Amino acid sequence: MLIFEHSSKGRTGAPQAPREKASLNGIDDSLLRKTSALLPEVSELQAVRHYTRLSRKNFSIDTEFYPLGSCTMKYNPRACNSLAMLPGFLNAHPLTPDAQNQGFLACMHDLQSMLCEVTGMAAFSLAPMAGAQGEFAGVAMIEAYHKSRGDEARKEILVPDAAHGTNPATAVMCGFSVREIPTLDNGDVDLDALTQAVGPQTAGLMLTNPSTLGVFERNIEAIAKVVHEAGGLLYYDGANLNAILGKIRPGDMGFDVIHSNLHKTFSTPHGGGGPGSGAVGVAERLKPFLPLPVVTRENDRYRYLTAKDCPQSIGRLSAFMGNPGVLLRAYIYMRFLGREGMVRVAEFATLNANYMMAEAKRRGFTLAIDNRRASHEFIITLKNEAREFHVSAMDFAKRLLDLGYHAPTTYFPLLVPECLLIEPTETEAREALDGFMDALQQIKQEAETNPEILHAAPQTLPVKRLDEVRAAKQLDLAFAR
Amino acid sequence: MLIFEHSSKGRTGAPQAPREKASLNGIDDSLLRKTSALLPEVSELQAVRHYTRLSRKNFSIDTEFYPLGSCTMKYNPRACNSLAMLPGFLNAHPLTPDAQNQGFLACMHDLQSMLCEVTGMAAFSLAPMAGAQGEFAGVAMIEAYHKSRGDEARKEILVPDAAHGTNPATAVMCGFSVREIPTLDNGDVDLDALTQAVGPQTAGLMLTNPSTLGVFERNIEAIAKVVHEAGGLLYYDGANLNAILGKIRPGDMGFDVIHSNLHKTFSTPHGGGGPGSGAVGVAERLKPFLPLPVVTRENDRYRYLTAKDCPQSIGRLSAFMGNPGVLLRAYIYMRFLGREGMVRVAEFATLNANYMMAEAKRRGFTLAIDNRRASHEFIITLKNEAREFHVSAMDFAKRLLDLGYHAPTTYFPLLVPECLLIEPTETEAREALDGFMDALQQIKQEAETNPEILHAAPQTLPVKRLDEVRAAKQLDLAFAR
Amino acid sequence: MPFIPHTDNEITQMLETIGVDSIDDLFDEIPAHLRTAVLDAIPTGMTEMEVSRLMQQRAAQNSSALCFIGAGAYDHHIPAAVWEITTRGEFYSAYTPYQAEASQGTLQLTYEYQSMMTALTAMDVSNASMYDGASSLAEAILMAVRANRKSKSRKILVPTTVNPVYRKTAHTIVKGQNIELIEVPYDETSGTATLAQFKQQAEAQQGGDITALVLQQPNFFGTLEAVDEITDWAHENNILVIAVINPLTVAVLKPPGEWGSDEKIRGADIACGDGQPLGAPMSAGGPYYGLLCCRQALVRQMPGRIVGRTVDLDGREGFVLTLQAREQHIRRSKATSNICTNQGLVVTASTIYMSIMGAQGLENTAAACFANNNTLVEKLTTIAGIKKAFNSRCFHETVLQLEQPAAAVLKALVEKGILGGYDLSDDYPELGSAILVCTTEMRSADDIDAYVSAMQQVMATGLAGEAEAVPC
Amino acid sequence: MPFIPHTDNEITQMLETIGVDSIDDLFDEIPAHLRTAVLDAIPTGMTEMEVSRLMQQRAAQNSSALCFIGAGAYDHHIPAAVWEITTRGEFYSAYTPYQAEASQGTLQLTYEYQSMMTALTAMDVSNASMYDGASSLAEAILMAVRANRKSKSRKILVPTTVNPVYRKTAHTIVKGQNIELIEVPYDETSGTATLAQFKQQAEAQQGGDITALVLQQPNFFGTLEAVDEITDWAHENNILVIAVINPLTVAVLKPPGEWGSDEKIRGADIACGDGQPLGAPMSAGGPYYGLLCCRQALVRQMPGRIVGRTVDLDGREGFVLTLQAREQHIRRSKATSNICTNQGLVVTASTIYMSIMGAQGLENTAAACFANNNTLVEKLTTIAGIKKAFNSRCFHETVLQLEQPAAAVLKALVEKGILGGYDLSDDYPELGSAILVCTTEMRSADDIDAYVSAMQQVMATGLAGEAEAVPC
Numbered sequence A, B: 001m002l003i004f005e006h007s008s009k010g011r012t013g014a015p016q017a018p019r020e021k022a023s024l025n026g027i028d029d030s031l032l033r034k035t036s037a038l039l040p041e042v043s044e045l046q047a048v049r050h051y052t053r054l055s056r057k058n059f060s061i062d063t064e065f066y067p068l069g070s071c072t073m074k075y076n077p078r079a080c081n082s083l084a085m086l087p088g089f090l091n092a093h094p095l096t097p098d099a100q101n102q103g104f105l106a107c108m109h110d111l112q113s114m115l116c117e118v119t120g121m122a123a124f125s126l127a128p129m130a131g132a133q134g135e136f137a138g139v140a141m142i143e144a145y146h147k148s149r150g151d152e153a154r155k156e157i158l159v160p161d162a163a164h165g166t167n168p169a170t171a172v173m174c175g176f177s178v179r180e181i182p183t184l185d186n187g188d189v190d191l192d193a194l195t196q197a198v199g200p201q202t203a204g205l206m207l208t209n210p211s212t213l214g215v216f217e218r219n220i221e222a223i224a225k226v227v228h229e230a231g232g233l234l235y236y237d238g239a240n241l242n243a244i245l246g247k248i249r250p251g252d253m254g255f256d257v258i259h260s261n262l263h264k265t266f267s268t269p270h271g272g273g274g275p276g277s278g279a280v281g282v283a284e285r286l287k288p289f290l291p292l293p294v295v296t297r298e299n300d301r302y303r304y305l306t307a308k309d310c311p312q313s314i315g316r317l318s319a320f321m322g323n324p325g326v327l328l329r330a331y332i333y334m335r336f337l338g339r340e341g342m343v344r345v346a347e348f349a350t351l352n353a354n355y356m357m358a359e360a361k362r363r364g365f366t367l368a369i370d371n372r373r374a375s376h377e378f379i380i381t382l383k384n385e386a387r388e389f390h391v392s393a394m395d396f397a398k399r400l401l402d403l404g405y406h407a408p409t410t411y412f413p414l415l416v417p418e419c420l421l422i423e424p425t426e427t428e429a430r431e432a433l434d435g436f437m438d439a440l441q442q443i444k445q446e447a448e449t450n451p452e453i454l455h456a457a458p459q460t461l462p463v464k465r466l467d468e469v470r471a472a473k474q475l476d477l478a479f480a481r
Numbered sequence C, D: 001m002p003f004i005p006h007t008d009n010e011i012t013q014m015l016e017t018i019g020v021d022s023i024d025d026l027f028d029e030i031p032a033h034l035r036t037a038v039l040d041a042i043p044t045g046m047t048e049m050e051v052s053r054l055m056q057q058r059a060a061q062n063s064s065a066l067c068f069i070g071a072g073a074y075d076h077h078i079p080a081a082v083w084e085i086t087t088r089g090e091f092y093s094a095y096t097p098y099q100a101e102a103s104q105g106t107l108q109l110t111y112e113y114q115s116m117m118t119a120l121t122a123m124d125v126s127n128a129s130m131y132d133g134a135s136s137l138a139e140a141i142l143m144a145v146r147a148n149r150k151s152k153s154r155k156i157l158v159p160t161t162v163n164p165v166y167r168k169t170a171h172t173i174v175k176g177q178n179i180e181l182i183e184v185p186y187d188e189t190s191g192t193a194t195l196a197q198f199k200q201q202a203e204a205q206q207g208g209d210i211t212a213l214v215l216q217q218p219n220f221f222g223t224l225e226a227v228d229e230i231t232d233w234a235h236e237n238n239i240l241v242i243a244v245i246n247p248l249t250v251a252v253l254k255p256p257g258e259w260g261s262d263e264k265i266r267g268a269d270i271a272c273g274d275g276q277p278l279g280a281p282m283s284a285g286g287p288y289y290g291l292l293c294c295r296q297a298l299v300r301q302m303p304g305r306i307v308g309r310t311v312d313l314d315g316r317e318g319f320v321l322t323l324q325a326r327e328q329h330i331r332r333s334k335a336t337s338n339i340c341t342n343q344g345l346v347v348t349a350s351t352i353y354m355s356i357m358g359a360q361g362l363e364n365t366a367a368a369c370f371a372n373n374n375t376l377v378e379k380l381t382t383i384a385g386i387k388k389a390f391n392s393r394c395f396h397e398t399v400l401q402l403e404q405p406a407a408a409v410l411k412a413l414v415e416k417g418i419l420g421g422y423d424l425s426d427d428y429p430e431l432g433s434a435i436l437v438c439t440t441e442m443r444s445a446d447d448i449d450a451y452v453s454a455m456q457q458v459m460a461t462g463l464a465g466e467a468e469a470v471p472c
Ligand SMILES: Cc1ncc(COP(=O)(O)O)c(C=O)c1O
Pocket: A070, A071, A130, A131, A132, A133, A164, A166, A167, A208, A212, A237, A239, A240, A261, A276, A277, A278, C339, C340, C341
C-alpha cells in the first residue's frame, strides 16, 4: 500500500509545522500556487509505521550478508553515523565563515592528508559527490592539463573493455571519444593492443587495479610507461582500492590522478543508492587543476581555498563542499582504522575472497579466471550450468535471495558470460562465507535436479519475480490521483 | 539462533574496549575471577545483525496496531526519544551538584507541577519507577499517615474484584491484608458491599476510575464519602488516566493519593516491558510523606529535597531519581500537548473506543457491559463463541496476530469470561480501527465455519503456538554451554 | 582488529584451504618493490571511545551562532522521526536496489518520492535524485541540449539572478560539451531578470537560435521572477525552459509545471533544484540532493535512476528500476549521464519528511519563512545606513545594502552570536556593500530581535577602518 | 491536534455510528460539577520545533564537567550501536511480551540476557530485571526471607559498607513486612566488613537466628570484602548470602556464584546489583535496571519476569514468559512481588552491550578502571592534606580524607570543570572530611592530570572559611 493510500483529506502530521499559515500578502497572485500539492495527508504515526514497515522489505548489510562485487558492502560502523550527526556538524551552514567552522575544516583537512598518504598522491580534493563525479573531475583535469600545455590534439580516452560503465560515460561527458582496449584471458590488459592504440591523440587511460575481473594488473608498470611515453596520463578508478589499501599505492604504480569511492573503501553507507563521495587525488603536476573547494591549513587555522587561490582549477562540482556528512563518516572510519588498520582491511578482504574462491573451486564451480590470486573479489561463471540446465546467473541470484543472502553482482563485468562477481569484504566472519557457499552449492544441486526451483525464485520475499519489461513499456512513474 | 551460537573463541567487538588488559596487581588472587565469563564472542557486525533481525520478530506500535486494553499503546513520538537523549541529559551523573544540574531539575519541577494540575493533587513525587512502585509508595503513605496519627489499627486495604493484580500484591507488600469488594453487573462498585466492608480496620480503598471494565464509576462521590467517613483514604490507580485527562481530575473526585503510569498516559515507550514511571501525587494531608527525591524551586533555582527537609517521608524507592529518562520523555510529551492537547487525548481516546464498541455491537459481538459509555476501552466477551464453537479468547488473539494486529488484552479483568479488553488510544486513525474490526469479524466467521483455523493460529509468525506448559515444567532459563 | 572478526584459528584454517602459508602470500602478484612501507602520515588507530571524544571536541569547536544565512541552504525544522527512520539499518546499509525483490522498501519509497516531487512541481516525471541542486542544473542543461533537436546552437540563457555557484558548477560540467552559457543581466530596480533583457540577449546571438533558458524562482536575491511571461516567450521561440526551484517555496508559489499562460504549451520543460529544504540538515553543505523533473516527452533524456511500478509473477504490485537503457551501466559511452551512485538516503529522509509535513505543513512553513523575513527586513531597514537593494517583494531572503563594509559588519555580528547573512561583494560587486539575509521558520521573534539589536550596535560603530582586517 | 489523526469528516461519521451528537456526550456519565475547567498551570502546546529548542536549552544548562563521581553510577563508554538498535521501533515501542508468538524478538533477547547474566555472576538463574540496584536489594531481602524457611527471625545483617542509598531503599521497601535490617559496622583500618563484626552482631541477636546477610563487592568505599570467609560462615550458620555486585567488575572479580571455599555449599544464594555499568548512560539517575540472580532452588521465590525456552507446535525453538504463577497478574495478593513493568528496554541495551564487548571487552574495561583509579589516587595523595582513608586496595573508587572541608573543595573543583567526587560527610560523619573518588576507563591520562592540577590549586588555597557557604 502506498503512503498516499493512507491519506485522509485534511489529516496532518501536526505538530511539525507552524499551526497557522501566515499571510502571503504582497506576493502577486499570479505567482502563487492555486491548489495545494497532492502530498500524503497522514498522521506522524502513520508515516512512522509505513516507513518502518517499508524498511523491512529491504535486504541490507545490517540484516544479511551482501557479497556484491565491486560495491564493497562492508559493515558501516554505527558510531560513524552518530558522530557525524553531532549537532555541531549538522547545524553548520555551509557558508559559515571559516573561523566559525574550524572543527569541521580540521576534519576535512586531516581527511585530505590521510587520503594522500594512503594513495600516494600529492593532493586531494573532497569535492566530488560520488565515484562518477570523481571520474569527471579527474578526466576534466587531464583535459585541463593538456590544454594548459597547448597540447590540444589529445581527444581520446582509452578504457579497458572490463571497465565500469561510468568510465566511458565520463570520458564522453568531458568531450572525449572513447577507445576500448581488450583484456587477455588471464585478466591482464592486452599490452600489445594498448601499445598500438596510444598516440598523440591519447589524453589518458582509465584503469581499475585490481580490475573488475578481480585480479591485480601485473603489468601496471609497463602500462604506465606506454601511456606516459605517448604523452597520456593515467587515471585510477578507485572503486577497488579496498583490495590494496596500505599494500600498494596508486601513486607508486604510476597513476597521475585517482578517485576513491569513500562509500566503498571507507565504509560510508550506501543508503539504498547514495550518497557517496568520489574524492580525487592528483600527482604534483595536476595539483593546480583540482576542483574546489579544498581545505588548507595556515598558521594552525583552516580555510577553504577559493578560485582566487587556484585560478587554474577546473572549478566547482557542487554548490558547497561535496557531501560533508559522507566525508565525516569516512574520516571517523579512517581514525578508527589508523595506519595499521588500513593494511588489515586489504589483508582480510583478500583472505576472505581467496578463501571463498578456493571453496567455490572445491565445490565444482567454474572460475572466470583460474590460477590467479583473487583480489578482494572473484568471479564464478555459470556458463556451463546455463548451457546444461538452462538456468542463468539471474536465476542463481534470485534463489540466493530466498536462502537469505543478497546476490553477488551479476552480468558485470560484461565480458564474462553468466557471471557472479563475489566480494565478501573483510568484515564478514567465516561462518557467513561458509553459509553462502553452502547455499550456492545447494542451488547448483537444485539446478541439476529441479531447475524449476531456480526459475520460480524468489518465493519468500515480499514479491515474486517482477516484470521489468512491463515496467519499461507501460511506464508508471508516479502515483496518479 | 542464539547470539551464543554465532560465537567464535577469541573473537571480539574491538574497538569497543581498551586494547590491552591493564594489570590487576594488588588485588588478592583469591578475590579474582579464575575463568572468563562465557559471554558471546562476536564481531560488532554480527551483534548488529543479530539484534536487528531479532527486533523484526516483534510486533510494536511502530509496525502494527496494538489495541491492548489497560496498556495505552499510543504513538511514542520520536522527538521524545531524541530530545531526552541529548548529551546534556545523558551525561549527567545522578550525584551532580544541583547547581550543575539546573536544566534537568527545571524539567522535573515543571513535570511535577503539570502533573499536580492535571490530576488535581497538591504535590507530586516522580520517584516511583513503575505503576506498581507508585502503588507501593501510595499505600506506604497511607500507612505512614495513619501511623502518624496514632491510628495503628487500620490493617486492611479494600480492592474491587476487577482490580489489577498489582493492587492486592502491593497492599500485602506494605503489610496490609486485602479485602475484595464485588462489582455490579453494570460495572459500578457494589456500594452496599463497600459500606458493609469499611470500618476502623480500613486503611484505604484502591480504585481505578474508569475501572478496568472500561466504564466510569458513577458513584465515585458516594464511594469517597463512605471510605472517608470510615477514616480510610482513597487511592487512585492511574493506569486509566488517559480516559479522563483534562476531563475530570482524581483530586476533584475525592482521591487522596494517586499514581500515574507515565508510560501509558504520557506516552513514554513500553520498551518491551519497561522502563516505566509511576509518579505519585497526594492531597495536602499526605504531602509530608511523599517519597524522595522531590524537586523544589527556591529563588529561581531548583534543588532536590532531602531527608532533612522531609523527615516524615516514607523514604527512598531507588538509588537516585526514579527513571529520569522516562520522566524527560513524559515531560516533552506534555509540553507537546499543552493544556488543550491534554483534553483532546481523553476525547479522542474515548471517541475511538466508543466507535469500536458500536461497531462491535453492530457486527454481532457481545459486550461485557452493555448500554454504557465506554471509557477509553471496552470489553467483548466471547463466552457465546466459546460455548458454541469451542474457540477461546486466546484463539481469537492468536488469529488476530496472523492478520497483522496485536491482540487485545485477554483474560483480564478476571471477572469477565473469555474477554477481549480493547483500547485503541487516540493516536490511531479510523482506518486502523475499521481494519481491526473487519479482522475480528472475519475471525468470528471462521470460528463459525472452520474453527480449526483459530486453533492452529498463528501461522504467519516466526513461531507457531508455543508450549507454555513445557516451558514451566522443563525449565530452560539460560543457555547451557 | 577493528571490524575484522577473524580469530587466529580461523585464519590458519582459511589459509590452509587456500593453500598458502600466510596472508602476505596472497599479495605475491604485486611487484615487491612497489609495496607500501609505513603510512607515516596516518595516525595510529583509535577505539570508539577515543574517536567519540575527538569528534565531540571537533563538533564543539564549530560555532552555534544564530543562522541568518541562506543562499542555497536553509535552516529548517526536521521532525525527529525523519532521520530516526532513515538511519534504520535496512535503509542506511542497503545498496542500490538492483535486486528488486530484495529492495522493495527502497524502491517503493523512491516511487513515492517521485510521486511527491511531481505533485509538488506539477511536472510529469521525476527521477530518483541527482547529487545536488547545482549539478542537477548542469544535468538539466545537458538534457535540454539533447532534447531540443530543433535547436543547433547549444546556447543557454542564464540570468545572473540564478545562484552564482549553480552557474559556476553548470559551467564546469557542461563546458566539455561545447555548450555556451550566456549571461542575462538583471534589472537593477527590481532585482529580477526581465523579459526585455532575455529578448535582448537572444537577439544578440547570431541567428537567434537559443536552446534553453534557465529561470530560478525565487531567484538568488529572493525576489520573484515573472515566470509566466518569460515561459510563454521561450516556448514561442522554441526555447526550452529550465526551472530552478526551491521545493519548499513551491508549496505556495506557482509550480514550474504551471508556468506560462498559454494552456497548450504551459509549464517549464525541466525543473531542477536542491532538495535540502525538505528534510536535509545543513550539515556544512551536504549531503543534500538534486531534484530533477521533466515533461513526459523528455523522459528518455532523463539522467539518473527512475523507479517504475509493475507487477510480479502473481500479478501483485511491485517496483523496479526502469528505463535503465538510459544509464551508464547499460549504455556506457552513450548514456544520458555518467551518474551512478545518487543521493538515495537523503531522498529517503525527504520522502518521510514530506509525508509527515503534508502539503499543509509545507505551506505553513513556507509562509512562516516569508513572514519572518518581512519582519526582519522591516526592522533592519529602520536602522540608519541599511536599505533594501531592490524594490520587489522578497520571499525568504532579501538583499540589504549597508553603509558600512559588509565583511566587517558580518564579522562584528558573528562576535555577537549572529551569522548575519551572505556577503555579496565577490559575486555582485556592482551592489556595493550588500548582504543576503535569510530567515526560516526556525528564527523566532526573539532571534529576530537579537539580530536587530546586534545590528544596531554594529552600525552605530564606525567599521570602515576594519574592512581590510577580515581576510577570511 | 498533536498526534491525533482525526479529520472533521471522520469525527462526524464516527459520532453518527456511535449515535451521539458530540464528543462531549461521551462523557455524560461523569458528574457535571466535577468536570475540569481550565488547566491554568499547564502551558499551551508547542510544536516540535519549539519543544526541541526548549530541551536543547535545558540540556545545555547542565554541566559538562569531567566526572570523577561514582557511588553507584558510572561513566562508561557505550558503543554507538547499542542504543541505535535498542531504540528501533520494534524494541522501543513494543509491550511486555505476553503474546509470545508476536514477541520473539524481545523474548529471545531476554533469554540471552538471562544467559549472559548467569554466566557473569556464575549463578543458576536470572530474572528479566528489577527496577534498579537498590530496589533489587530490597527484593532480594524479601526473597531471602521467603526462602529461608528454617529461619524465623526475619533479621538481615547489612554492613555499613553497603551503599547507603541501597540500605535506605531496602528499608523503605521491606519495613512493612516486619523485617529488621541490622547494621554491621566496618573495620576502620581496612574499610571492609570483617567476619568478626558479623559474628559479633549475630551473637548480639537473641537466639542468634539470622535470616540472611548482605555483602557488597566492591563495597561502597571501593574496597574488597573477604567474600569467601564470610560466605562460608554464613552457610555454616543457615544464613543466606545476598551479594550486591557491580556487573562490570565481576568480569574480573570472583563471581558471587563462586564465593566461599566449601565446594558443597559454595556461592551466594542471591545476587543483585545495578546493571547501569553495562550499557546504560548515567542519564541523571536512570533508567537503569536491577539485576537479580539466584540459585536454582530459589527460582520459585524469584520476583519479576522470567523467560524460558520451549518449542512450538512444530517443535521449533521459541521463547515464552514462564513461571508466571509467581507474579501479581496471576497470584495477586500471594505473588512474590507486586512488580509488573520492569526495565526491559535498558536490558535490551545491556544485552547488546555485553554481546559487543564480550568477556574480553568487559575485562579490559574493568582493568582500565582499576588502573586509572590507582594512578589518580597515587597522584592525589602526593598533595599535602590528602590521604587515603583505608589501607586496602580499592577497585575503581577510593575514599580520600582531606584537610580542607569536603564540600568546599568539591565546589572549588566544579568551578574548574571537575566533578571531583562524592561527599561522604552526611553518610559517614566519622570519616571527617572525606570524598569518594571514581575513575572509569573514560578518564584519560590528561583528564587525571587535569584533576590533579585543579586539586593542587584548590588545596593550596585556604577554604576552611567557605565551608558554610555551600548549602547546595
Ligand atoms: C569499478 C567502478 N567504477 C566506478 C564506479 C562508480 O562509482 P559511483 O557509483 O560512486 O559513482 C563504480 C560503482 O559501482 C565501480 O564499481
